[in-house]
Amino acid sequence: MAESGSVEIRVDNEKLDMEFDGTIGELLRELKLMREEVVVKVNGKLAPETKNIFKSDKIHIIKVVFGG
Amino acid sequence: MTKCHCGEEGVVFLHYAEKHLCAEHFIRMFDRRFRKTVRMNKMLKKGDRVAVGLSGGKDSTVLLHSLAELRKDLPFDLIAITIDEGIAGYRERTMVPAKNECERLGIEQKIFTFKDLCGKSLDELVKNDSDDLPCSQCGVLRRYALNKAARECKVDKLAMGHNLDDMAQTLLMNIMRAEPSRIARMKDPMVKDSRFVQRIRPLMMTPEKEVAIYAMLKGISLEHVECPYARFAFRGHVRKLLNETEERYPGTKFKVMNSFLDMEDALKEGYGRGKLSQCPTCGEPSSKGICRFCSMIK
Numbered sequence A: 001m002a003e004s005g006s007v008e009i010r011v012d013n014e015k016l017d018m019e020f021d022g023t024i025g026e027l028l029r030e031l032k033l034m035r036e037e038v039v040v041k042v043n044g045k046l047a048p049e050t051k052n053i054f055k056s057d058k059i060h061i062i063k064v065v066f067g068g
Numbered sequence B: 001m002t003k004c005h006c007g008e009e010g011v012v013f014l015h016y017a018e019k020h021l022c023a024e025h026f027i028r029m030f031d032r033r034f035r036k037t038v039r040m041n042k043m044l045k046k047g048d049r050v051a052v053g054l055s056g057g058k059d060s061t062v063l064l065h066s067l068a069e070l071r072k073d074l075p076f077d078l079i080a081i082t083i084d085e086g087i088a089g090y091r092e093r094t095m096v097p098a099k100n101e102c103e104r105l106g107i108e109q110k111i112f113t114f115k116d117l118c119g120k121s122l123d124e125l126v127k128n129d130s131d132d133l134p135c136s137q138c139g140v141l142r143r144y145a146l147n148k149a150a151r152e153c154k155v156d157k158l159a160m161g162h163n164l165d166d167m168a169q170t171l172l173m174n175i176m177r178a179e180p181s182r183i184a185r186m187k188d189p190m191v192k193d194s195r196f197v198q199r200i201r202p203l204m205m206t207p208e209k210e211v212a213i214y215a216m217l218k219g220i221s222l223e224h225v226e227c228p229y230a231r232f233a234f235r236g237h238v239r240k241l242l243n244e245t246e247e248r249y250p251g252t253k254f255k256v257m258n259s260f261l262d263m264e265d266a267l268k269e270g271y272g273r274g275k276l277s278q279c280p281t282c283g284e285p286s287s288k289g290i291c292r293f294c295s296m297i298k
Helices: A024-030 B023-040 B058-070 B091-105 B114-118 B122-127 B134-152 B164-176 B180-184 B208-217 B234-248 B252-270 B292-297
Strands: A006-011 A014-019 A038-042 A058-063 B012-014 B019-021 B049-053 B077-084 B109-113 B157-159 B198-200
Touching: A024 A038, A024 A058, A038 B208, B019 B023, B023 B058, B023 B208, B049 B058, B049 B134, B058 B077, B058 B091, B058 B208, B077 B091, B077 B114, B077 B134, B091 B109, B109 B114, B109 B134, B114 B122, B114 B134, B122 B134, B134 B157, B134 B292, B164 B180, B164 B208, B164 B234, B164 B252, B180 B252, B234 B252
Parallel strands: A006 A058, B049 B077, B049 B157, B077 B109, B157 B198
Antiparallel strands: A006 A014, A038 A058, B012 B019
């Protein structure tokens, strides 16, 4: 089970500090980000949306789908 | 449970296949699909001279990398053609990784510019109060420029970085615009003409997100940057619609693409093979009188 609490989240270069308890997929929905358009690194490693987030985790959400 | 079937930690969950894959098995799956697409569609043969249309974005850079790998088993000549449209603050940023990747792989890169082609950059053309949206202008000019450049470089095939998302979006856009004849020539031209260099799309069965994951796992350096004109594009709306549908109904993009592949022959039959003439202004092939390139830059 994920631990509830404040996790360090970065969306591209923007830092967010928020309380979150759940999986990466649930975090993306909370942030209204489409999972088809981003990849997520947890503590520097690529991670699937099914992965639980823990209090000490550093989450980096990277937008990878662009127009052009 | 986020483990790959081998017991390693998964780095990706493929919703359409309902499985986790570790880095090694993801790369293996990606490479296998790439090679299968090339083989099943008879895209390449030994001794071909192939140019990658290399923008420096993730799709064309990964394509260059994968084709360079494929050469180890199927010998063919490989070069890269980069078109600099002249989009300030955008293209110069993606041209850096394009150049770096060519140098790293030892592949010759040829750069052509809109300015050389028609005397104006895309930024200058857009300022000229045209009726066409920037993306429509850019699309016509880039296709024209790539074909001309490919002919100049004497290549047999022009490899494009279009991925599964691009193909599914294009199909839906053509339906929404009531242009079914364009669907018929989405993959291959209706009329075979030696002045059109054959285009191949080895990533057409690979979802866009997986191209990005592959680039990251392979350590291919990329600039994540969006074209400043992208906000004008109809494609952006279709992309959003398709991605929302894919999230709710995983596998939708594959179903759209497979529907196209099933219909392709019937569409080609239905819309005829037509005839090509020659543009009276530039001499390039055209289906009716002055070609779109010439009418756009006049």
